[in-house]
Amino acid sequence: MNYDLLIKNGTVILESEAIVTDVAVKDGKIAAIGSDLSDASEVVDARGLIVSPGMIDPHVHISEPGRTEWEGYVTGTKAAAKGGVTSFIEMPLNQLPATVDRESLQIKFDVAKGKMTTDVAVFGGLTPRNLDDISDLDEDGVTAYKCFMATCGDRSKPEDFENVDDYSLYEGMRRIAKTGKILAIHAENAAITDRLGQIAAETGPRTLKAYVESRPVFTEVEPIRRAILFAKETGCRIHICHVACPEGVEEVTKARAEGVDVTCETCTHNFYFVTDELDAIGNVAKCSPPIRDKKNQDGLWEKLFKEEISFAVSDHSPCTPDLKEGDAFSAWGGVAGLQNNVDVMFDEAVQKRGMSLEQFGRIISSNAADRYNLNAKGRISIGKDADFVFIKPDAPYVLKAEDLEYKNKLSPYIGREIGAQVVKTILRGQTIYDQKTGVTETPKGQFILN
Template sequence: MQNELVIKNGLVLLEDGEVKTDVGIKEGKINQIGDALEGEKVIDATGLIVSPGMVDAHVHITDPGGGYRDEWGYVTGTAASAKGGVTSFMEMPLNQVPATVDKETLDIKYQAGENKLKVDVASFGGLVPFNLDGGIQELDDGGVAGYKCFLGSCGDPSIPGDFQNVDDYTLYEGMRQIAKTGKVLAIHSENAPITDKLGEIAMAKGATTLKEYVATRPAFTEVEAIRKAILMAKETGCRLHIVHVACKEGVEEVVKAREEGVDVTCETCLHYLYFATEELDDIGPVVKCSPPIREQSQQDALWKHVQAGNIRFITSDHSPCTPDLKDTDAMHAWGGISGLQNDVDILFDEAVQKRGMPLKQFAEITASHPADLYNLDQKGRISIGKDADFVLIQPNAPYTLKAEDLEYRNKISPYIGREIGAQVYQTILRGQTIYSQEIGVTDKFLGEFIKK
C-alpha cells in the first residue's frame, strides 16, 4: 500500500516500547508501521526519537481578549506549540473575555480561533457560579472535552464576563451535572479564604519577594482543597482531575482516593519539576505562578511520584502575559508562566537524559495519558489509524534558549538563558510538517478545533 509520506530510520516510540522502524502516513493518518516502507516523500529520522506529538492538557491562550487582554492570541500561541513539538493542546476556559461558560461564549471562542490555529485545540468549558442553569449542558453539546473550575480565587470582578471561582454549592451542583455528561472536571485546588487572607497580611507588612509570596500559599491549603474535591467526587460520582499539583502531600491524597475506588487523577507542571523556591528571587517575577513553586525537597518528591506513575501526565499550564504585568514586585505580578514552547525539549532532557525515564513512559506522560483522560481518541499514540502527529526529538543536542527563539507574542519565559540538552527537530500534524529546524514554523494554519 503506497504511503504519501514515510518517516524512516528513527527510534519510534510505540505503545509497547521503542523500536527502530519506519512509519507510513496516508491521508493524515498512520497507515503502516514496519521496515523498508516506501512513500512518495521520505523524512530520514536517523539518530532521532520519533515520539507521538505532545498533548499539553493545560494551556491558556486568552483569545478573545475582549478589550482587556488583547495582547495574546491563537496565532503566536499555536506557533509556539508547533515549534515545541506540541501537536494538540487542551485550552482552558479563562483568561478569555468572555470566559467560556455556555453555548454563546464557546461559539465566540471558536470564532476567535477560526483560521488561526497551527495545531489542534480541544476545549475546556468552565464551571462557575453563574452557569448552573443550562450552561453545563450547552458546553457538552458544543463539544468541550472536559470542564474546569477554580477553588482558588481567580478572575477580575471589574471585567464583565470574566471567570469566577466556585463556592461549595456550585462545586457540588456542578459536579452533579458534569457527572451526567461522563466528562472530567479538572480543578485548581487551593483554599481561597486562607491564601487570600495570608496574601493580604503579607502585603500589609510590605512583602515584595517570591519567597514571601510562596509562604502565603502553604502546601496544606492545596491539600485541603484536594480533599474537598475528592469528597464531592465521592458524593456525586463526577470524574475528577487535579491540575498542577505542586506538593507531594497533594499527590498522596489522590493516590489514597484512587485506592478507595474514586475516579481521580492528577498532573503536575514542568516548572514544578525544574525550579525550586530557593532560587526564585534570583530569577524574578517571571517565574511566579499559582500554586507556587515549592522547595527543593518537594521537587524531589514530585519526581519520585512521576517516576512511580502516581502523576498521570505533565503539562505546561502555559499562562502568558504582557511584560508590564511581570515588571512589578512578586506580590502583584501576574501569576503565570509561559512554558508551552519548551514542554518537550526540557522534559526529555530532565526526565529521560538526566533521570533515566524509559522512553515508553515519556510517550505516556506527554501524549497517551492526557489523550486518554479527555477522550481525544485520534491523538496520543503512534498506532495505525491514529492521526499522524509526531515530534522528532534530537537527543544529546544542547542549546541555550534565547528570547528571540520564542514564538510567543510576548517573549518572556523563565527558561531563557537555560541550557537545554535536547532539541525539537521537526513537528508533524496529521502528516504535514508544521515546524522544522530547516524552515521554521509553517505559515499555514492547519490546526482544527477538536469537538467531542
C-alpha cells in the same frame, strides 16, 4: 500502497517499546509501522532522532478574544508547534468573555478560524453563574470542564471567569457527572491563601520566596480532599490541576485506590525550578500553586516515575510585560512554558533521570489522550492521527528570547541550557515545524470536539 509520508530510521516510541523502525502515513493517519516500507510521496530520514507521539498539553491558556495582547491563537499555536505540541486543551479563561456558555464558546470558535497551527480541544468553565449552561457546553463539544477553588478573575469585568463556592462546586459536579466528562480543578483554599497573602504583602518582604511561603502545602491538600469528597458524593470524574506538592498527589493516589475516578498533573516548571532561585529569575516565574522547594520537587519526581502523576503540562499562562512588573504579590501569576515542555522534560526526565522512552511517551501524550477521550491522538499506532515530534537527544542549546513564538517574549527558561532539541513537528501527516525552515505559515489546525 503509495503512502503520503514515510518516516525512516528513527527510534520510534511505541506503546510497549521504543525501536528503530519506519512509520508510514496515508490521508493524515498512521497506516503502517515496520522495517520494509517503501513507495511514498515524501520520505523523511529521522536517523539519530527520537520519533515521539506529538505532545498533548492539556493545560494551556490562550487569551483571545478580549486579552489577545497577552496571547492569541496565531502566536500560541505557533509556539506549540515549535515546541513539539501537536494538540492542546484550551482553558476557559483568561479570554473575555470566559468560555462558560454556548454563546461564548461560539465566539471562541469564530475568532480562531484560520489562525491555528495545531489542533485544539476546549474546556468549558464551571462558575457559580453558569450551572444551567453545563449541558449546552456538553452538547456543543467541550472536552471537559474547569473550575477554580482559588480566587480568580477580575470582578470589575462581569464577563471574566469566577471561582466556585462550595455549593456551586457540589452542584456543578452533580450536573457534570451526568455528561460523563471530567471536571479539572485548580485546588487551593481561597480564604486562607488570600488572607495569608494579604498579611505577607503588608508585613514584607514582598519577595517571591515570601509569596511561596504565603501559600503553604496544606492550602493545596485541604481543597484536594474536599474536591475528592464531593466527587464521591456526586460520582463526578475529576482531575486535579498542577499539583505542586507530593502530599497532594498522595491524596489523589489514595482516593483512586478507594475507587474514586481522579487523576492529577504537575507542571514542567515544578519539575525544573525551586523556590530558592525564584527571586533571581524574577516575576516571570510567579505562579499558583507556587514553585516549591527542592524537597517538594524531589517528591514530585518520585511520584511521576511511579505514574501517580498522569502527565506533565505547561499551564501556559502568559501576559504582557507590564503585568509582571512590581513586587511578587502585585505581579500577575502565570508562567509562559508551552514551547519548552518537550525539550525540558526529555532532558530532565529521560537524559538526566533515566526515564524510559515508553513512559516519556505516556507522560507527554497517551495518558492525556486517554483521560480526555482524544481518541484519534496520543500514540504511534495504526489508525491514529499522524502526529509526531522529532527530538534530537544530547543536543544542548541555550534558549534566547528571540527563539520564542509567544506574543510576549517572556519565559523563566530564557538563558537556560536545555539538553535536547525539537527539530520537527508533524500534525496529521503534515510538517508544521521544521528547525531549518521554521513554523509553517499555513495554519493546519482544527478544533477537536467531543
